[in-house]
Each structure stands twice: as C-alpha cells, then as structure tokens.
Amino acid sequence: MAIDAVESAEDYLERILMLQESGMKEIRSVDLANSFGYSKASISVALHKLEEKGYVALGIKNQLYLTPSGYEIARAVYTKHQVIGSWLTSIGVSEEQAYKDACRIEHVISNESFEALRKVYEASHPKEDK
Numbered sequence: 001m002a003i004d005a006v007e008s009a010e011d012y013l014e015r016i017l018m019l020q021e022s023g024m025k026e027i028r029s030v031d032l033a034n035s036f037g038y039s040k041a042s043i044s045v046a047l048h049k050l051e052e053k054g055y056v057a058l059g060i061k062n063q064l065y066l067t068p069s070g071y072e073i074a075r076a077v078y079t080k081h082q083v084i085g086s087w088l089t090s091i092g093v094s095e096e097q098a099y100k101d102a103c104r105i106e107h108v109i110s111n112e113s114f115e116a117l118r119k120v121y122e123a124s125h126p127k128e129d130k
Contacts, residue, residue, distance in 0.1 A: 080106035
C-alpha cells in the first residue's frame with residue numbers, strides 16, 4: 001500500500017476506536033462518515049478494503065467492529081496520537097495545532113523514535129495518582 005493508503009487505513013481504524021472509547025455502543029458507517037465529514041460512499045469503499053484485510057468486521061445490524069489485528073493497529077496509532085499531541089502542547093504548541101500535527105506524525109514516525117520520545121515525555125510528565 002502507498003503511504004497515503006496506509007495513513008488513511010490507520011485513520012479509519014483509529015477513528016473507530018475513538019468512537020468506541022467515547023461510549024458509542026454501536027458504530028455504523030454513517031457514524032464514521034459523520035465524524036470525518038466524508039460521504040457514506042467513500043467510507044463504504046474504505047471499510048470494504050479494511051474488511052478484506054481482516055481489520056474490521058460487520059455485525060448482523062451492520063455495526064462495525066475492530067478485529068484483534070485492527071484493534072492492535074488502532075491502539076498503536078491512537079497511543080502515538082495522544083503522546084505526540086501531549087508532547088507538542090507541553091512545549092508550547094497550541095492544542096489544536098499539536099493534535100493536527102500529531103495526526104500526521106503518527107503515521108511516519110518510526111517505532112524506535114516514538115518509543116524514545118515517549119520515554120522522555122513520560123519521564124518529564126509523571127502521571128498523577130488518582
């Protein structure tokens with residue numbers, strides 16, 4: 001797949017995960033289309049490709065589910081998005097720009113570079129006990 005195709009597939013998987021984590025119980029293609037501002041037709045084509053690759057599955061009522069491999073990709077991309085966005089805001093980038101940039105960086109940063117960035121970020125921003 002070309003980089004744009006990989007990036008697009010990762011964005012779809014990440015968005016499904018984000019919708020799930022926002023509390024949506026049943027996610028359908030129209031929900032995905034609305035969240036991106038895309039037409040239902042373009043979402044349908046993309047979902048068909050993701051289904052062929054084994055990353056998403058459709059339920060009886062056409063609800064979308066991430067398969068284990070789709071979930072693994074979505075979780076990795078979403079983690080990169082969160083860490084990179086948080087790191088950029090911590091160094092003074094506006095939140096809107098930081099997360100916009102994170103959305104692009106998350107697809108091209110190597111795992112080695114990301115893990116190094118995450119270690120530095122987490123060391124300088126310890127999680128508060130809740």
